[in-house]
Amino acid sequence: MAKTQVLDKHGKATSEIELPDAVFGYPVKSHLLYEAAISFEANQRRGTASTKTRAEVSGSNRKPWRQKGTGRARAGATRSPLWRHGGTTFGPRPKDYGYELPAAARRNALKSALAAKQAESRLLILEDLKLGAAKTKEAAALLKGLKIDAGLLVDGRDNAVLFMAVRNIPKVKAVAWQRINTHDVLAAKWLVISAPAFAALMEKLK
Secondary structure: OOEEEEEOOOOOEEEEEEOOHHHHOOOOOHHHHHHHHHHHHHHHOOOOOOOOOOOOOOOOOOOOOOOOOOOOOOOOOOOOOOOOOOOOOOOOOOOOOOOOOOHHHHHHHHHHHHHHHHHOOOEEEEOOOOOOOOOHHHHHHHHHHHOOOOEEEEEOOOOHHHHHHOOOOOOEEEEEHHHOOHHHHHHOOOEEEEHHHHHHHHHHHO
16 A cells, blocks of 8 residues: 655645555546546536527517418518517527436546546645635645645635635635545646545545
8 A cells, every 4th residue: 555745734744644545546547537527517507598489589479461462471470580589499498418427437536536646746635724814825825835836725624714715816726525526636736635634535435
């Protein structure tokens, strides 16, 4: 079982932690990562594009003129799609584009993403991610100590101070380990996770 260093907030090693083979020994499956990322993006789509059919546009159902004898083309209603201000034929309607991968596929995709980050040496495990105050300068000081400028910070959902402190920093995002997903891991330049959150996440992925 491989090991990696646990760092303090200044990037100095303080101890070591084991990397479970069940997660970090999992092969990096590119197609599974692709499917997980596409599923995430599809679930973010609002799908609110909409047009009005002939039943929804304003106008009367009265026949504009009699069927025969006027010399004009037949017309049954002013709301016809053939008319200006008429309804739209086969236009976009509100739609849910989301779909879910099987739970096992989502779990294995996250394993692949974590294994890939470790292989790239872009996984940092910290003793903790607690800040003194929910201020941007506190989060900026943490990032400066670790010598990183972009990444995903992962801790428990009770660390509200961290989540608030990083909100105004570009290219930096903080999430609870309970809500970590493959898309965020792949999109992050660095993955920084606290030791307690790492242990809990590994237990969940076993």
